[in-house]
Amino acid sequence: MSGPRPTARDPRSAGRRPHPAPDTTGDVVRWAAFSCVLVPVVLLWYGTSLAGAAGTALGLAAVTAVCRFLLRRSERATAPRGGGRHTRGTTPGTRSPTDTTPVD
Numbered sequence: 565m566s567g568p569r570p571t572a573r574d575p576r577s578a579g580r581r582p583h584p585a586p587d588t589t590g591d592v593v594r595w596a597a598f599s600c601v602l603v604p605v606v607l608l609w610y611g612t613s614l615a616g617a618a619g620t621a622l623g624l625a626a627v628t629a630v631c632r633f634l635l636r637r638s639e640r641a642t643a644p645r646g647g648g649r650h651t652r653g654t655t656p657g658t659r660s661p662t663d664t665t666p667v668d
Contacts, residue, residue, distance in 0.1 A: 592632075593632045596624070597628060604617035605617075
């Protein structure tokens with residue numbers, strides 16, 4: 565007879581680490597870099613001039629660099645900021661002006 569399955573609140577699962585969040589920006593940039601190489605190779609395969617393929621590669625690399633910059637910037641803007649759970653203007657262990665709980 566087996567016992568109940570461990571749940572998220574089960575103390576036996578307390579030592580387990582949650583899966584890290586996927587690096588979606590890194591994945592996008594890797595695929596874009598792959599395309600920066602693949603597209604010019606395909607263009608050369610189908611008879612485009614070397615100059616045309618090189619220009620395409622440079623254009624794709626420029627677009628990839630700008631997109632990477634913008635994605636990283638948006639990640640930093642939406643990332644949670646440190647500082648704990650206290651509100652702005654208060655320090656841990658002090659009472660805020662809106663705190664109505666009685667003090668013993």
